[in-house]
Amino acid sequence: MSASFLLRRLAYLALTAFLVxxxxxxxxQLLPANAATMILGEYATPEALAALNERLGLDQPAIVQYxxxxxxxIQGDFGVSLRTSQPVGPSIMAAFGxxxxxxxxxxxxxxxxxxxxxxxxxxxxxxxxxxxxxxxxYLGVSLPEFVLATLLLARLAGPSVGLxxxxxxxxFSEDPVAALRHMALPVITLxxxxxxHISRMVRSEMVDTLQSDFVRAARLRGLSKRQVIYNxxxxxxxxxxxxxxxxxxxxxxxxxxxxxxxxxxxxxGRQLILAIQNRDLPMLQxxxxxxxxxxxxxxxAADLAYAALDKRIQYK
Amino acid sequence: xxxxxALLRNPQGAAGLALCALxxxxxxxxxxxxxxxxxxxxxxxxFAGPSAEFPLGTDWYGRDLLSRILVxxxxxxxxxxxxxxxxxxxxxxIGVVSGYxxxxxxxxxxxxxxxxxxxxxxxxxxxxxxxxxxxxLNAVLAIGIAFTPGMARIxxxxxxxxxxxxxxxxxxxxxxxxxxxxxxxxxPNTIAPVIVEGTIRVAxxxxxxxxxxxxxxxxxxxxxxWGLMIAEARDHLFRSPWxxxxxxxxxAIVAIGFNLLGDGLRDVLNPRTGDHA
Numbered sequence: 001m002s003a004s005f006l007l008r009r010l011a012y013l014a015l016t017a018f019l020v021x022x023x024x025x026x027x028x029q030l031l032p033a034n035a036a037t038m039i040l041g042e043y044a045t046p047e048a049l050a051a052l053n054e055r056l057g058l059d060q061p062a063i064v065q066y067x068x069x070x071x072x073x074i075q076g077d078f079g080v081s082l083r084t085s086q087p088v089g090p091s092i093m094a095a096f097g098x099x100x101x102x103x104x105x106x107x108x109x110x111x112x113x114x115x116x117x118x119x120x121x122x123x124x125x126x127x128x129x130x131x132x133x134x135x136x137x138y139l140g141v142s143l144p145e146f147v148l149a150t151l152l153l154a155r156l157a158g159p160s161v162g163l164x165x166x167x168x169x170x171x172f173s174e175d176p177v178a179a180l181r182h183m184a185l186p187v188i189t190l191x192x193x194x195x196x197h198i199s200r201m202v203r204s205e206m207v208d209t210l211q212s213d214f215v216r217a218a219r220l221r222g223l224s225k226r227q228v229i230y231n232x233x234x235x236x237x238x239x240x241x242x243x244x245x246x247x248x249x250x251x252x253x254x255x256x257x258x259x260x261x262x263x264x265x266x267x268x269g270r271q272l273i274l275a276i277q278n279r280d281l282p283m284l285q286x287x288x289x290x291x292x293x294x295x296x297x298x299x300x301a302a303d304l305a306y307a308a309l310d311k312r313i314q315y316k
Numbered sequence: 317x318x319x320x321x322a323l324l325r326n327p328q329g330a331a332g333l334a335l336c337a338l339x340x341x342x343x344x345x346x347x348x349x350x351x352x353x354x355x356x357x358x359x360x361x362x363f364a365g366p367s368a369e370f371p372l373g374t375d376w377y378g379r380d381l382l383s384r385i386l387v388x389x390x391x392x393x394x395x396x397x398x399x400x401x402x403x404x405x406x407x408x409x410i411g412v413v414s415g416y417x418x419x420x421x422x423x424x425x426x427x428x429x430x431x432x433x434x435x436x437x438x439x440x441x442x443x444x445x446x447x448x449x450x451x452x453l454n455a456v457l458a459i460g461i462a463f464t465p466g467m468a469r470i471x472x473x474x475x476x477x478x479x480x481x482x483x484x485x486x487x488x489x490x491x492x493x494x495x496x497x498x499x500x501x502x503x504p505n506t507i508a509p510v511i512v513e514g515t516i517r518v519a520x521x522x523x524x525x526x527x528x529x530x531x532x533x534x535x536x537x538x539x540x541x542w543g544l545m546i547a548e549a550r551d552h553l554f555r556s557p558w559x560x561x562x563x564x565x566x567x568a569i570v571a572i573g574f575n576l577l578g579d580g581l582r583d584v585l586n587p588r589t590g591d592h593a
Contacts, residue, residue, distance in 0.1 A: 020434055027447045142572040144567060147546060251436070254436045254438030258530075258531070288435065292434045296434050
């Protein structure tokens, strides 16, 4: 992997971020009611509206507004939330941190469950484990997060069971046990859905790899089944799985939005829905930009991991 | 016809076809099939479990859940099909034109789709709905637009293969117009992978549409849309599981049907990847 490849990918990342910011800004320009109307309500006097528009800079042409926002955003200043009058940067980063914790826990859990599941199903193709996995993964792929989340909430957080709190959040530093209990249901929901995706992919890669020439060669050399699977097949099946996990970060982001809404978890997804409902343009832009950048970075990381694991791939 | 017979021999395809046929039947004739008035209140039978009178139980007003699901099938399934059709048609057209023309047009269009695909599709749909306002039809449009870049990518990559075939060169040598070459030579030959992808996308569309309604950004009350039914049931979550479980199961069954059908179609139309179950 050469330095110029890395530079090109980073430049490409910057281009993507720029285009995403343009799209986000363009969409918010189409909003039927602007923020001043939202803040003051429908009975505001025209003078008050004009004054607030001027103070928020909403009276300037769109291109000037975008230029101002971009210039400040590059310096890390995302403006002031129109809903709470707090600076957007710190509050969105705090929310992002909480969501990242949900996402990281879910991904860890998924890797621990999905990869062994896929390997077992792939090596014993047609067996009961394989059939069971394919039925369960079809269900997981076909069940939207909000349905599973609501059902879990009804079964495990009801007053009669009360295994987990139904909603809210506690910081880790305050009470680690309460923090984990608050995150349990969101994480379980995300992990089940993602496991369905990833175990299916690992299984089909495993099936392909076990039929390839180098695996047959390893078998003919007299290696045990265990050695063939762990030293030869698994490693090669991991490459596509990494790409799928990176692509599933896109799913994960969508899932995080839904799950945070169901469990009232104060993460970036909930901030985003609030921003949409309140036409909070700076918050919406910052949130969407951070999510899109996360997705782009995950894809870049997948490419790099791919190259590191497979020496045949040479990025120029 | 040949495809259909091959599909029926494929276990996934046959199961998917049967499920989808059942779902389409319910979606088209749902209101006629509903045993009760979906809006009628029965205060004597609130939160009832399944019984002879209410086969799938009732909700917090005592409304018959089976009737509501059957009537709601129309707004959920047909609208999801419409959303997929919009995204597939627009994406296929953009992808084929981009792939065939190549050069600067291709470069610009593909960079643009890359940027759009860098936005997770639910987030993208949410942003479009923020601009258009919340309604069922706007949700359909938002999902269609969100699907377009992905479909364009697939159609383009197929076009790049088809473009190099002799019959395209022959058409070019005959001096056919761009519209003819794209419409009559390339589009028909890219249709199979596009249909496979489109079928799987229907499952996505159903789930996304229900999710948007659940978030309050799609269908509005008192519509018996399945996602909205679950959102409304949240206020009565701990009284009875049926108002959540029944629409949830309906969404899952439709999505499983289209996922199976899509996988079956892929196996049948592209035998080389037959093992990727």
